[in-house]
Amino acid sequence: MPVPPISGRLQWTDVPSALRTCLEDALGAPVTDTATPAGGFGHQLAAALTLAGGRRAFVKAAPDDDPLTAANVHEAAVLDALPSGAPAPDLLGIHHADGWTAVVIAHLDGPHPDLSPASGDADHTWALLDKLTSSPASAPYAAAVSTAPSTAAALHGWNELLSDPPADLAPSARDRLPQLAELEAAWPALAHGDRIVHGDLRADNMVRDHHRGVTFVDWAHATTGPACIDAASLAPQLVLAGHTPEDVARLLRDHPATASNPDTTTAFLAALTGHWHRNARKPAPPGTPGLRAYQHRAAAAGLAILNHRLAQGCAPGPPGKHHRSPQTSSASHSATPNTSRPSRGWPSTTVRG
Missing domain, CATH: 3.30.200.20 (Phosphorylase Kinase; domain 1)
Structure with a gap:
């Protein structure tokens, strides 16, 4: 190789x-x-x-x-x-x-979507996530992802940082380390579900195609899981694009994919930000320029949202009880998702060299 x-x-x-x-x-x-x-x-x-x-x-x-x-x-x-x-x-x-x-x-012919507050692309993306997660995944999709174990359930980092807090850890994280580690520990038991999960949703994994509109690409991490995963993964990207953490925390509170189970959303966001905080401090793997710098930025954005959720009382409570009632966001229905896909392409070929 x-x-x-x-x-x-x-x-x-x-x-x-x-x-x-x-x-x-x-x-x-x-x-x-x-x-x-x-x-x-x-x-x-x-x-x-x-x-x-x-x-x-x-x-x-x-x-x-x-x-x-x-x-x-x-x-x-x-x-x-x-x-x-x-x-x-x-x-x-x-x-x-x-x-x-x-x-x-x-x-796909077009640029990456503009997720800034001045653009309508973020609303369009929220609408796509609402449609994508509104019903269980089809049997063919579930079968396609069943052979590859999901990496989402293994996300973690706060537990390691709690045992040896780095000197450069932000005070907002240091002050909450025991709580963040506890939230993260709750995530694996909540990680299972039957909805389509892209698994790596960022602006550079989307294209605003001139014919289809916003389209998700790079489905290499796709799996099934709770409806909240992609919306919660996208939330820090909105902060990086210029939205305030307060506004993004409000979006998570109201969007159907995350409002229906706030405990799971909070636990996943804790595990994801812990993963970023931990990995950002490791040496970069070969051939991945910019990865660690991105993880530092995403970690700070995710932590800012998480702090707002915790301040709003969105921390997991006793099993079966939620701190928020499901709400429907009008923004999540403000755009019409793509509804047509052309027919499949050619068969595969194999050449022995």
Whole structure:
């Protein structure tokens, strides 16, 4: 397996020629240009391919013994199993050659959404999450994610920081460390559910496509779980985009995906921010420039929201009792989600190199 590049992702020229030929044959035209989108922390090839004639496709590729290949294949199974109307691109094919695997996905044309208070993209995204989590996941989706264990239940960090608090830990975290560790400890028992979970929702894992609107990409961490996971994961991203922690805490209080079970939402947010606070202090893995800096920022944003929730009394109580009654947010219905997906693409091919 090639050593992950220190500076970032693998490039098209790193892909074995047998796989490049296989992909061009499947796409029906030679590749004339490639572009790697900004954002993301993986080292695999993740690039938009421009073909002779102007068509485009998005490809993820890595050696078969690279752990990211298993994640790519998992994402392919998820994309193929998501229900019609889900805010996701279409799977076009899986291809193998010379010890590498490539997943080909429909290209989305547009920028990352603007989650700032001045944009309507945040409202649109909340509406998509409401629709996506309003009913249990379909049987095909549940089967697709059943073979890959969810990493969400294992999120933690406050317990380790409690045993040895770092000197640079914010006073707002240091003062609450026992409570944060207790909230985090409650999360694994609450982590199970039957709703679709994207599992890594950030602005750079979304595209505002010119035809589909806001669409979620990078489904490699998809699983099933409580409805609140993606909304609570997105909340710190809104703070990073300029929303106040108070406003985001209010959104979490009112959105259907999180209002229906505030105890689970608070426990998950505690586990997620603990994970960020702990990992941000570790050395960065090879090929992930910017990861630790991002985790520092996300950790501070998540903690600010969590402090507001705890001040509002949104801490888990006795089993079966909630501190907030479910409420419906008018903002969550302010946009119309994408409701059409084109037909599936070509079959997979295998080339032995």
